[in-house]
Amino acid sequence: MGLALAPRFSSVVEGAVPGGRLGDWPDPESYGIADTRLDLWPRDDNSFVLPLELRPRDRELGRVWLRDTYVNCFDVEGRAVYVATGTTRVAGLETAAPWNDGIFVWTAPALRGPWTLADTTGIRAGAERGKVWSPEFVGENTSGRTVVAPWQEYWTDTEFGKRGEAWAPEVHYVRGKWYIVACMGDHSRKVGSFLLVSEGGVAGPYRVATGNLEKPFGESFIGGPAFVEPGAYHHIDGGLYAEGDDAWLVLHNHWYARFADDMEDIVPSTGLRQFRETAYSPEPYLEGAHVFRHAGKYFLVQAAWDRTSINADGTVRNAYDTAATGRVQFQYDAVVAVADAFEGPYSERWTAGVGAGHDNFFTDHNGGLWATFFRNPNYGYWSNAARLAGAAVPGVVRLEWTGDRLYVRRRKP
Known part of the structure; x- marks a missing residue:
């Protein structure tokens, strides 16, 4: 057409x-x-289109394949830090489903670059550079620290084989601390939004917020494709808005919630509300x-x-x-x-x-x-x-007011 x-x-x-x-x-x-x-x-x-540093999987295409492109600029101790992330796919798959290998982050001193993968080498020696979180990091869980919650782990079935993907991540810098809000996608054990908390810099290491140890934010409801198991679907596309000492979770389809002061969960007494x-x-x-x-x-x-x-x-x-x-x-x-x-x-x-x-x-x-854009490849x-x-590019476009x-x-x- x-x-x-x-x-x-x-x-x-x-x-x-x-x-x-x-x-x-x-x-x-x-x-x-x-x-x-x-x-x-x-x-x-x-x-x-941002000239993001290529990973080995990107070299054949010649650029990074990225959906849900997210870019932001933060003042970190008096210097500008630009971050970029989004939904990625693994080599050999045409889309980011039924599984992908987690969340990558790029940083730059200016919007036009140079854009380099976040330096994760000091966190996971020998691991793919720039990958700040993935279901494959489940082995890093300890009794007092959860990197990957049980509902975020990979799983398999006869219809799709390997399943579980992270969607639409956003990187935020709030009160001197780095956070990532992301979503486990339709092929996951539970579908919905969650918060990662950095215990270091923008590269991590990240752990799952305590409010997401058992499930995504909010309650489950009927939604998503027919193959999503009953009770698995929660609110998706989580984002974060912060102003002063307050922060809110912003979700798809009209919903929001206030974060608790410690940013480990949303405030249970108010729960989800609609704009x-x-x-x-x-x-x-x-x-x-x-x-x-x-x-x-x-x-x-x-x-x-x-x-x-x-x-x-x-x-x-x-x-x-x-x-x-x-x-x-x-x-x-x-x-x-x-x-x-x-x-x-x-x-x-x-x-x-x-x-x-x-x-x-x-x-x-x-x-x-x-604003960012990614040119949705659907259809x-x-x-x-x-x-x-x-399609599926890390694009930025000027806005006017x-x-x-x-x-x-x-x-x-």
């Missing part, structure tokens, strides 16, 4: 705002219609959620599939619809809403980046605004299987 037709828009006039910035774009007339304009796509003039949002109708499944604060506002960023269908008049409809017959996955977009408080209420969502879903927004050490990125070889909204940096007229 080629590029879909542009959506119909309201009569709101767009224009410049003080400082030479572009203003808010008019939204499609019906809330939930996707904005497909080419200005909202990562392009050569507003984005690039106050302006929902689409119908509300589709949303994932890859995180909160980003800028200029005193809270931006709730989520990933939504733009699905194409045919209107009664024969024109193409692009919308953040629920899955149904006749609705084809077109792009995996970043949609954003804004609020004055972390919990909301959040505004109507807008399309901030086409094909930039399951990203994260961050600020570089010069105050520049960026071919940009809905064109010929471009599949360029209108004074009200955040968008992928658009072309100025």
